[in-house]
Amino acid sequence: xxxxxxxxxxxxxxxxxxxxxxxxxxxxxxxxxxxxxxxxxxxxxxxxxxxxxxxxxxxxxxxxxxxxxxxxxxxxxxxxxxxxxxxxxxxxxxxxxxxxxxxxxxxxxxxxxxxxxxxxxxxxxxxxxxxxxxxxxxxxxxxxxxxxxxxxxxxxxxxxxxxxxxxxxxxxxxxxxxxxxxxxxxxxxxxxxxxxxxxxxxxxxxxxxxxxxxxxxxxxxxxxxxxxxxxxxxxxxxxxxxxxxxxxxxxxxxxxxxxxxxxxxxxxxxxxxxxxxxxxxxxxxxxxxxxxxxxxx
Amino acid sequence: xxxxxxxxxxxxxxxxxxxxxxxxxxxxxxxxxxxxxxxxxxxxxxxxxxxxxxxxxxxxxxxxxxxxxxxxxxxxxxxxxxxxxxxxxxxxxxxxxxxxxxxxxxxxxxxxxxxxxxxxxxxxxxxxxxxxxxxxxxxxxxxxxxxxxxxxxxxxxxxxxxxxxxxxxxxxxxxxxxxxxxxxxxxxxxxxxxxxxxxxxxxxxxxxxxxxxxxxxxxxxxxxxxxxxxxxxxxxxxxxxxxxxxxxxxxxxxxxxxxxxxxxxxxxxxxxxxxxxxxxxxxxxxxxxxxxxxxxxxxxxxxxxxxxxxxxxxxxxxxxx
Numbered sequence: 324x325x326x327x328x329x330x331x332x333x334x335x336x337x338x339x340x341x342x343x344x345x346x347x348x349x350x351x352x353x354x355x356x357x358x359x360x361x362x363x364x365x366x367x368x369x370x371x372x373x374x375x376x377x378x379x380x381x382x383x384x385x386x387x388x389x390x391x392x393x394x395x396x397x398x399x400x401x402x403x404x405x406x407x408x409x410x411x412x413x414x415x416x417x418x419x420x421x422x423x424x425x426x427x428x429x430x431x432x433x434x435x436x437x438x439x440x441x442x443x444x445x446x447x448x449x450x451x452x453x454x455x456x457x458x459x460x461x462x463x464x465x466x467x468x469x470x471x472x473x474x475x476x477x478x479x480x481x482x483x484x485x486x487x488x489x490x491x492x493x494x495x496x497x498x499x500x501x502x503x504x505x506x507x508x509x510x511x512x513x514x515x516x517x518x519x520x521x522x523x524x525x526x527x528x529x530x531x532x533x534x535x536x537x538x539x540x541x542x543x544x545x546x547x548x549x550x551x552x553x554x555x556x557x558x559x560x561x562x563x564x565x566x567x568x569x570x571x572x573x574x575x576x577x578x579x580x581x582x583x584x585x586x587x588x589x590x591x592x593x594x595x596x597x598x599x600x601x602x603x604x605x606x607x608x609x610x611x612x613x614x615x616x617x618x619x620x
Numbered sequence: 621x622x623x624x625x626x627x628x629x630x631x632x633x634x635x636x637x638x639x640x641x642x643x644x645x646x647x648x649x650x651x652x653x654x655x656x657x658x659x660x661x662x663x664x665x666x667x668x669x670x671x672x673x674x675x676x677x678x679x680x681x682x683x684x685x686x687x688x689x690x691x692x693x694x695x696x697x698x699x700x701x702x703x704x705x706x707x708x709x710x711x712x713x714x715x716x717x718x719x720x721x722x723x724x725x726x727x728x729x730x731x732x733x734x735x736x737x738x739x740x741x742x743x744x745x746x747x748x749x750x751x752x753x754x755x756x757x758x759x760x761x762x763x764x765x766x767x768x769x770x771x772x773x774x775x776x777x778x779x780x781x782x783x784x785x786x787x788x789x790x791x792x793x794x795x796x797x798x799x800x801x802x803x804x805x806x807x808x809x810x811x812x813x814x815x816x817x818x819x820x821x822x823x824x825x826x827x828x829x830x831x832x833x834x835x836x837x838x839x840x841x842x843x844x845x846x847x848x849x850x851x852x853x854x855x856x857x858x859x860x861x862x863x864x865x866x867x868x869x870x871x872x873x874x875x876x877x878x879x880x881x882x883x884x885x886x887x888x889x890x891x892x893x894x895x896x897x898x899x900x901x902x903x904x905x906x907x908x909x910x911x912x913x914x915x916x917x918x919x920x921x922x923x924x925x926x927x928x929x930x931x932x933x934x935x936x937x938x939x940x941x
Contacts, residue, residue: 394729395668395669395729396668396669396729396754397668432751432771433768433769433771434677434768435676435677435680435753435756435765435766435768436674436675436676436677437677472771483769484769487768507769519769519770520746520770520774521746521749521767521770521771521772522770524746524747525747526746526747526748526749526770526772528749528750528751528770528771528772529769529770529771529772545729546729546731547730548730548750603674605751605752606729606730606750606752606754607729607752
């Protein structure tokens with residue numbers, strides 16, 4: 324009986340240790356399963372500055388890229404083989420710096436045959452696998468999508484037809500005010516805007532005035548991307564000497580129930596995608612990474 | 621962008637070389653005894669859902685290219701005195717064909733394009749489109765177009781608000797030459813001989829689809845030109861029944877097809893959609909879907925000759941008809 328009691332005591336202690344470890348050292352388990360990690364800073368982190376010196380404090384990770392051959396239209400050969408990712412977080416915000424090579428700077432999608440550069444981060448709930456087909460009905464994902472033409476619209480003013488055709492002329496638009504060649508949005512009051520249908524019906528791609536170059540969307544599978552009604556992400560991209568440096572940032576927790584809420588001490592599934600405008604990339608024609616896990620200390 | 625364009629065949633196109641490009645991509649295909657045995661644009665595809673191409677910006681820049689150009693050099697006078705002419709051209713007015721199997725709808729990865737069940741009109745959802753331009757690549761007729769300002773794609777809407785009111789689309793209503801007829805077409809098995817469209821397309825087979833070999837079942841039908849000597853060119857464009865269609869149309873001019881004549885006289889005669897028609901020995905009559913008579917056109921236009929001298933004004937008339 325005394326032996327049994329000793330064994331029982333040992334078993335209870337062992338069980339206690341295991342149970343305690345599940346609660347107490349939870350962050351350790353999470354951190355071990357993650358292949359990427361954010362670097363925690365106590366002070367402000369750069370939310371829209373890819374050139375900030377603070378990025379030197381962040382650990383850098385090399386993310387591999389392949390083509391997209393899951394759903395047509397395919398892009399069998401990727402435009403890049405890898406991208407450098409740095410992540411910073413403080414108590415309230417998280418910021419990603421994505422750096423990749425792109426010898427051509429494509430910041431305009433005005434002409435019928437031109438496409439713009441872009442990069443996106445897919446973020447999914449912890450402990451749920453998000454498939455590389457942009458989430459599922461049961462596991463929807465957040466997509467934070469930075470676009471080079473939205474960036475240029477903000478930096479240089481909305482790129483109207485005149486940006487592609489400096490001598491463009493039109494005599495009259497129904498109900499437009501001002502003088503030819505008429506600028507969007509200034510010369511288009513409501514009566515004229517009625518005929519610029521994408522803008523009129525609120526399509527986010529057609530709004531001339533941009534507040535942020537990053538669009539937040541949700542997806543439940545390929546082809547289901549839906550822009551969120553409330554936008555919380557910031558960012559900024561700079562192209563220099565054949566390299567894009569793009570910051571995408573967000574508060575860790577938001578009031579938006581469409582956002583994946585993030586917490587310090589947890590890990591999340593992430594993936595990345597890049598579009599090279601010069602290759603005609605848009606939509607599913609993109610270079611993609613595999614799924615990764617990022618730990619937020 | 622021209623949702624409706626008119627190009628002169630054979631040397632005109634909008635966008636540039638649209639039909640030549642897709643015919644080349646499709647490659648030579650085979651018709652056997654009036655039945656298509658070749659592949660459609662959906663079947664020759666590899667890494668995409670269709671074969672197609674994205675026209676360059678410049679391809680859209682010359683809508684009037686080749687206008688009024690003849691098929692070859694005019695090398696003799698009075699070539700026009702016999703039909704068909706050995707030197708020819710004809711005008712091909714085109715809108716979106718609102719196909720039964722639209723390539724644009726198949727191509728959109730986001731299902732932003734839909735075909736309305738009530739009238740078959742194919743539309744691009746302007747809220748949902750993200751400007752991927754897969755539809756622009758896919759449509760062999762190149763009637764899905766990219767809007768440079770809104771950065772999403774658009775196409776002919778077949779004036780669906782007018783159709784919902786029982787009215788004709790604007791391009792159809794305004795045709796000066798009165799060569800257009802609008803209505804609802806039934807499947808061949810349910811062809812209604814009192815419906816002018818079914819009558820011309822399914823029963824008399826004088827109106828033919830455009831490039832049927834693409835496989836989309838386009839719903840705009842053309843009566844082929846009778847003056848074009850290159851029948852193979854016409855067969856490539858309208859299918860193997862071209863010769864029959866031409867023969868029927870020639871009979872109309874000889875007075876041997878009064879019902880076809882009546883149906884054609886109803887072209888652009890009213891802005892109300894004609895669901896049924898009737899031809900008497902004097903008139904062609906169009907009825908709307910409620911059975912109300914909406915238009916009556918005389919088979920022979922009455923000719924009135926006025927006297928040379930107008931006594932009321934005390935003047936001689938310069939023209940009297």
